[in-house]
Amino acid sequence: MEIQTVSRRLCPLCGSAGELLYEDLEDNLFRAPGKWRLRRCPNAECGLCWLDPVAREADLQLLYENYYTHDGRDAFSGFRAKLRSFFLNGYESAKWLSSRALGLAQEKRKLLNMFLDDWLPPGRILDVGCGSGDFLYRMYQLGWSVSGVDFDDKAIANAKDKYGKLGFELLHNDLAGARFPDNSFEAVTMNHVIEHVPEPVSLLSEVNRVLKPGGRLVAITPNAQSLGHALFRDCWRGLEPPRHLQIFSLNALGYCARQASFKTVLVKSSAANADIIVGASFGIRKARQQMTVSRAGHEINMLRALRSCLIQYREALLLHKQPNCGEEAILICHK
Template identity: 30%
Template sequence: MSNACILCDSSKSKVVAEIPDLWLERLDKIFKYVQCENCGLIYQSPGLSREQLMKYYSFEYRQTQAKKTYFHCIGLRRRAKIVTGNRNHGVLLDIGSGNGEFIRFMRDNYNWEVVGLEIDCELAKTSVNLHQLKVFCGTLEEVNFNNNQFDAITLWDTLEHVPDPSNTLKEIRRIIKPDGILILRLPNYDSRDARLFGKYWCGFDSPRHLFVFNERTINELLMKANFHVEYTRSDIGSYLNFIKSIQFWMIGMGFSINFRRFFLRLLKTPISRLIGFVFMAIKDVGGKGSELVVVASPSK
């Protein structure tokens, strides 16, 4: 991957963080994140190729992503509401569909016709076999959907993993209907969590996240791909993300596994969650939550 900024083509950048893979605790290799001095976009430099990256999506990583909890179901419902708040029905494509839980939720509860796209063929196969979902395996470019095929396209925590988000958005623009809706959820670099945790903020998720956006950079990228932003939300602070950042911090600081387990169990008790919920609401006031939700439509 070239080291020039994909948003403004400038090659002037400064290092903002050097981080190992904290999630999988592989601390020997460090990955560098830089910020474009012209437009402010943050990206991994040099960026890993798809082949190199796949090593960091291990079975272990997938397992930790697929945990089912009560709070997880609240999250699913919240995501569904963002879609149904903008469109009532149609064909939905979820890019980065993982185990297919979101498209399954949309099909079973809201009667949407759903299609998934997942780069991990094992995960794609599981969702097809277990829930009779239609899930393609590969990249968006490889699948080559028809023009104007989808009423809604969602990318939950996906665009930051893609090697060229600019191209991905242009391809999405081709396959979305002219009156379709695009919904993205991304880590928010302008969040208080990003300031508080620095390189331990889970929004980096080094080395799997190749880009880190804020409201301004994602808006500009969308405009370049011929979308206009309907609205952006970053008021949904996530307690689970906060816990993940604490976990990353503890790993980085070398806390023992026993202490980390004890502390995480403490943070996940109902009373901690309740306190956490209130704390998040105060901490993330003014759109400073750790997640950015962007709803955009194709420009005419």
């Protein structure tokens, strides 16, 4: 499988010449071929990191051949599934008090509902990059009318299998291709999507068009300025070469939203999922050392879970002094 690429020497957001951040990056998660380079924008107002070169648009789907959304099954079954569930329940219980004290439990709940808890009454929601459709099901249960698009045909097929009978509108397309009428939705959500698309400003402009006046966009994406990135460098889970075409700083995310004509723009970072991202980064670091593929999602590793949890607490405390150090960047804006 040969992937054709195009070079991107200039920042896709502000046009500055990028400085080299990493080279010889490989896909230690889903075995897409190739070696990849990451550049960083020196403009302090921006700070975007981006892949150079990137797969040309016609070849992007080749990067997703082994992607996890293609497999509806759990990596664990039988006794291993029970053991994992026992371990996870114990882990969550042990973390309960400290997570509440640090505000992580409350923040995690907000993330699960994509910061739409306060939106009443529920209206029409569109999830861009809806994957398995599980988030839409959650919102459906809260009373929302739900629609989802995903350019990944296998992911949409899985979502239709699970939720098609409930009348969800699920389209195999990118957002522009779905051609929703102007002013269609009260809310549009994108959970770990904007880092995958070749033209993020165009995507947000299209979101702006399909939102009703006053409607809300919520986007979550890896944060290039996070503590995890500083600790794990080129092994950080948020980089995910070659599928993450850009990794945003908080400034870059706000810049992108303003270019797409959003009126009010709020950006912040969160440590609520830091244990998961850091745990996966440990897995990637080990895979790189052993020149293999990370099995972090298939292992039960208590020591790694404990170390990840401690880094999450450190990050949660650091956030008070350094609000841009969370693993995930969150964009909330209104039309």
